[in-house]
Amino acid sequence: MAQEVKAPKISGAPEFGKWISPEESVGQRLKGKKILLTGTTKGVGHVAQELLCAHGAFVCGSGRTPGAAAAYADELKAKGYKAAGFDCDLADYEAVKKWVAQCAELMGGIDVVINNASHPGMAPFEAMDVETWNYGIRNELDLVYNVCNCAWPYLKEGNGANIIITSSTVGLQGSNSPQACHAAAKGACLALARQLAAEGGPFGIRCNSVTPGLVWTEAMANIPKEMASGLVAAQTTQRAIDPIDIAYAYLFLASDEARQITAANIPVDGGCSGATTGAMQGEIA
Numbered sequence: 001m002a003q004e005v006k007a008p009k010i011s012g013a014p015e016f017g018k019w020i021s022p023e024e025s026v027g028q029r030l031k032g033k034k035i036l037l038t039g040t041t042k043g044v045g046h047v048a049q050e051l052l053c054a055h056g057a058f059v060c061g062s063g064r065t066p067g068a069a070a071a072y073a074d075e076l077k078a079k080g081y082k083a084a085g086f087d088c089d090l091a092d093y094e095a096v097k098k099w100v101a102q103c104a105e106l107m108g109g110i111d112v113v114i115n116n117a118s119h120p121g122m123a124p125f126e127a128m129d130v131e132t133w134n135y136g137i138r139n140e141l142d143l144v145y146n147v148c149n150c151a152w153p154y155l156k157e158g159n160g161a162n163i164i165i166t167s168s169t170v171g172l173q174g175s176n177s178p179q180a181c182h183a184a185a186k187g188a189c190l191a192l193a194r195q196l197a198a199e200g201g202p203f204g205i206r207c208n209s210v211t212p213g214l215v216w217t218e219a220m221a222n223i224p225k226e227m228a229s230g231l232v233a234a235q236t237t238q239r240a241i242d243p244i245d246i247a248y249a250y251l252f253l254a255s256d257e258a259r260q261i262t263a264a265n266i267p268v269d270g271g272c273s274g275a276t277t278g279a280m281q282g283e284i285a
């Protein structure tokens, strides 16, 4: 049964005035922000949790390996940052509801939700069985619904509230990698981000997406060298994308610097989605 929706927060004449001044923002771009960040035990999320903490945020992370997210958060706390980490299978709605409530209680609310965690089901389409498809939808799309739906009531009370959904260049364009489910789920993430921006606007909630190209995380270490150079050659920047490049996009979109940016997508793909170098993208088996 759908719950009753409270009246929108914003109506009537615009309020003019400054939220931040340039000197105030130096080194404190996320001062006081309370951030939920999914998937912090490795890859982009691991780098992003430290970067966002370093810019003044309190960041609560999550992981599937028991104890891993908490252990990493302890390392960040030892550096003087405000961080926490909990075990949570984000594909399990009830587990997410508990995780979100735990984090909201710990931080005293939630201002930002960054849907970074994801795990694709990969196979050539003709060989993609229903289990692989359902696994990918559960772990690339359903988990975004779970986290955003559970966090929504807290965001309505948040300060400069916003959601970031991490998609992929494959959500924008097909590729020669065997990833039909990954493409479908990441394309749906783009549509969901625009819709949540529309429904969140009256409640002061922004929503944006990020579409990374190939990011050189630990998981990519065993990609054959000729394939790796093929993938980078397809980027106009001709430089491998580092996990921190995605984390910088999170930092900007989460901050009040992006207060007038919503329903937007930021490609962090070395130029792949906007221009071609003529070089072929290598196929990732």
Ligand SMILES: NC(=O)C1=CN([C@@H]2O[C@H](COP(=O)(O)OP(=O)(O)OC[C@H]3O[C@@H](n4cnc5c(N)ncnc54)[C@H](O)[C@@H]3O)[C@@H](O)[C@H]2O)C=CC1
Residues within 6 Å of the ligand: 038, 039, 040, 041, 042, 043, 044, 045, 062, 063, 064, 065, 088, 089, 090, 091, 115, 116, 117, 118, 119, 139, 143, 166, 167, 168, 169, 211, 212, 213, 214, 215, 216, 217, 218, 219
């Ligand atoms: N690495 C790449 O080349 C690209 C990555 N992306 C996207 O960027 C985001 C981050 O990617 P990476 O850091 O490379 O991923 P990763 O595989 O290194 O890390 C993903 C994290 O999410 C967690 N996770 C996955 N499913 C989960 C679940 N059901 N419950 C709890 N935790 C779960 C994993 O345990 C892991 O900690 C993902 O959304 C990915 O789809 C998009 C395009 C390219």
Ligand SMILES: C[C@H](CCC(=O)O)[C@H]1CC[C@H]2[C@@H]3[C@H](O)C[C@@H]4CC(=O)CC[C@]4(C)[C@H]3CC[C@]12C
Residues within 6 Å of the ligand: 119, 120, 122, 168, 169, 170, 173, 174, 175, 176, 177, 179, 182, 212, 213, 214, 215, 219, 231, 281, 284
């Ligand atoms: C094989 C990777 C998943 C490994 C795993 O965790 O099981 C895929 C994770 C992200 C994918 C890449 C991403 O979607 C961006 C690129 C999209 C594109 O157009 C070319 C293929 C990608 C490099 C794509 C390849 C598969 C991943 C690395």
